[in-house]
Amino acid sequence: MFPKAGKDGIIDASRSPPAAWQPHGQSFVQSHFQAQYRSSLTCPHCLKQSNTFDPFLCISLPIPLRQTRVRAAAQRVPPAWSRVASGLGAVWLPR
Numbered sequence: 001m002f003p004k005a006g007k008d009g010i011i012d013a014s015r016s017p018p019a020a021w022q023p024h025g026q027s028f029v030q031s032h033f034q035a036q037y038r039s040s041l042t043c044p045h046c047l048k049q050s051n052t053f054d055p056f057l058c059i060s061l062p063i064p065l066r067q068t069r070v071r072a073a074a075q076r077v078p079p080a081w082s083r084v085a086s087g088l089g090a091v092w093l094p095r
Contacts (some may be wrong), residue, residue, distance in 0.1 A: 033059040 026034075036053045043049075 029057070029059070033057050 034055060034057055036055050039052045039054070041050045041052075
């Protein structure tokens with residue numbers, strides 16, 4: 001269902017249904033948070049109008065106020081130990 005052409009024979013894309021300009025196979029984020037911004041410009045001499053549609057996402061993400069610190073400790077392993085890989089990661093076992 002597309003809009004009909006105006007008096008000048010031009011179809012106004014701003015009145016077309018969203019399905020006409022939305023791509024197929026959208027993600028959840030696109031279908032819920034994506035929109036289009038319409039900007040219009042009219043020529044003062046010939047009075048023709050130009051419409052531009054710019055897509056944008058309207059989603060805000062929270063930024064944590066507090067920084068978390070990560071502490072790392074270096075550990076010296078005696079040479080009599082060997083590193084063995086296991087299903088849970090690497091472990092140090094005595095030789």
